[in-house]
Amino acid sequence: MSQTLENLKNFALERSTGAVTQTAVPRVDILNVREPTELFPEIYQPLVSLILQGRKRLSIGSEVLEYGPGDTFIASVELPVVGEVVQASPSAPYLALSLTFKSAAVAELMKDAGEQVEMNQTRTFNVYRASEDLLNAWTRLLHLADRPHEIGVMAPMLEREILFRLLLGPQGAILRQVASVDSRFSRIRAVLAWIRKNYTAPFRAEQLAKMAGMSVSAFHRAFKASVGLSALQYQKHIRLYEGRRMLFASPGNVSVVALTVGYQSLSQFTREYTRMFGIPPARDVKSLRQN
Structure with a gap:
């Protein structure tokens, strides 16, 4: 474990007050779980999380991801997940940071950085190793909790840096999709939003494929590649x-x-x-x- 990660872990541990601590920094939470446990199934918003200690397992559709200290999980769409903390104890709890982000912030950053959206990327989640630069950005963002008078100015800048570091790393292809307006992914994202809004209503595959501007077979492949599940x-x-x-x-x-x-x-x-x-x-x- 790098010294930066160790310092970040200690800082988060000192300031966590329960299983989920909402920090003074908008949309930044500290998770602290003191024993292995199944977690409440939920719909993840677009987010990035950093594991500081312990291990977690996520089931997304038929795919299972397990990650530990220094790993970053990123999701670019709303995902139904079932989580399980697999390594935690009172003396060494599972610790993680999470930041939910907005697509507008990614789009603005990509415009300023001159980034081009990758049109062929459909996967919307994965786990990667955090770089030292990314850990340093997380450290500065979390430390704002002790300087509340700086949050209004510095938090947007440091969130922007975290997103920028992600764009530069292997997570970049997933994050770029958030800012896409005309790619295949944006059309799948529109269908996802429709299903969430109308989740009680029956639908036909042809209806969703037409909404996405794809053939039924192409839609099935693209949808499952994006979220690990069929539309149904x-x-x-x-x-x-x-x-x-x-x-x-x-x-x-x-x-x-x-x-x-x-x-x-x-x-x-x-x-x-x-x-x-x-x-x-x-x-x-x-x-x-x-x-």
Whole structure:
């Protein structure tokens, strides 16, 4: 472990106050998990995270990524993920930083840097090793938490530096997609947004392919390459994650939740929920709330 990473780990550990600490720096969080555990399935926003200590495993569709200290995870679209902390203890907790970013910031940076969007890149997530320059940028950004009067001016500049360092590294191809306005990826991104907005509505593959301006076969390939799931699987994940969130936030009638998220029958919802999360909805939510 580099000294920069060690210093960053110690700084984050001293300032974390729980499992998730929202720092004074906008959209920058510290994660601190003290034992191996399954994490709540969620939809990742476009983000970059840096692992400081411990190890984590992410399942995205059929793909599994595992990463540890000094690794950076980046996602350029909203992704349904299931996370699992696989190495953590009270004396050496899992520690990570996360920064959600906006596509406008990437587009502005690329315009200023004269960057060209790669048109053939469709993968939207991956894990890479953080460079020393990237670690230094993270350090300066996190230290702003102790200088709140500087945050308004310096935080946008340091976020911009982090994005710039990412553009220069192997993550650049993924990040460049965020600023694309006419590539195949931008058309897939528009379909993703439509599905998230209309996740309760049925659709046909031909409808989505037409929306993306592609043949059905080309659309299937591009969509699965982007998020690791087919369009139907992506919709199912959104429905089930939203159903689980509803039940966790306000336990109640499972039948009502099933209908609310687009299922026509309780039995189908229960069957697919159990397949996704391992146990039926009522038992799952009871266990989550107890824990």
